[in-house]
Amino acid sequence: MTIRLLLADDQALVRGALASLLDLEPDMQVVAEVGRGDEVIPAAKEHLPDVALLDVEMPGGDGIATTRELRAAMPGVKVVIVTTFGRPGFLRRALLAGATGFVVKDTPARQLADAVRRVHSGLRVVDPTLAADSLAVGDSPLTTREAEVLRAAREGGSVSDIARVVFLSEGTVRNHLSSAIGKTDARNRADAVRVAEENGWL
Incomplete structure (x- = not known):
């Protein structure tokens, strides 16, 4: 039985390398490659993959x-997240979203192929180092609103700019920023964004 694969990565060289490696496996076939998130579902509906990376x-x-x-x-399609960003918070968010695999891009080809087979068979596969880091870091301390405000703050705009983006008053934005800075032990807003991004909380 051939495992049909869909690959989604905005870096054409990485996507091509993954496709070449996985196509070498006798029981795998890359049936679709896309470079954007909004191209995944149309491609999946057209090509009917078993596993999406x-x-x-x-x-x-x-x-x-x-x-x-x-x-x-398409509930029947299994998902493996393959990422450069081995951040603990990403792992938790990916699993909550329905992914059954999470590996980093420098995983050896043989291990990646094995991860695909295991996910296809119904098992969950998680990079062991990332799993340990995720347990050490724990869940995000940020509320949904605090995370939303920090995501808006990444652009570096003023409080009024952020307030317009998230549809909150300037006073509420200031409160959320202050709370997020405290929870991340950050020095300022930019530092809070950095800490939250490094931990995969945004």
Whole structure:
């Protein structure tokens, strides 16, 4: 039985290398390759993959949001997140979104192929180092609103700019920023964004 694969990564060289490696496996066939998150579901509906390998950071929808949408649209398709960003918070968010595999891009080809087989058979596969880091870091201390405000703050705008983006008053934005800075032990807003991003909380 051949495992049909869909690859989604905005870096064409990485996507091509993954496709070449996985196509060498006798029981695997790459049936679709896309470079954007919003191309995943149309490609999946057209090519009917068994397993989708998704990058985390892509234009048109990140891999975690795309995982949630793909699992809702096509529950039979298993998802493996393959990412450069081995951040603990990403792992938890990906699993909650419905991913059953989470590996980093420098995983050896043989291990990646084995991970695909195991996910296809119904098992969960998680990079062991990342799993340990995730347990050590724990869950995000940020509320949904605090995370939303920090995501808006990444652009570096003023409090009023952020307030317009998230549809909150400037006073509420200041409160959320202050709380997020405290929870991340950060020096300022930019530092809070950095800490939250490094831990995969945004």
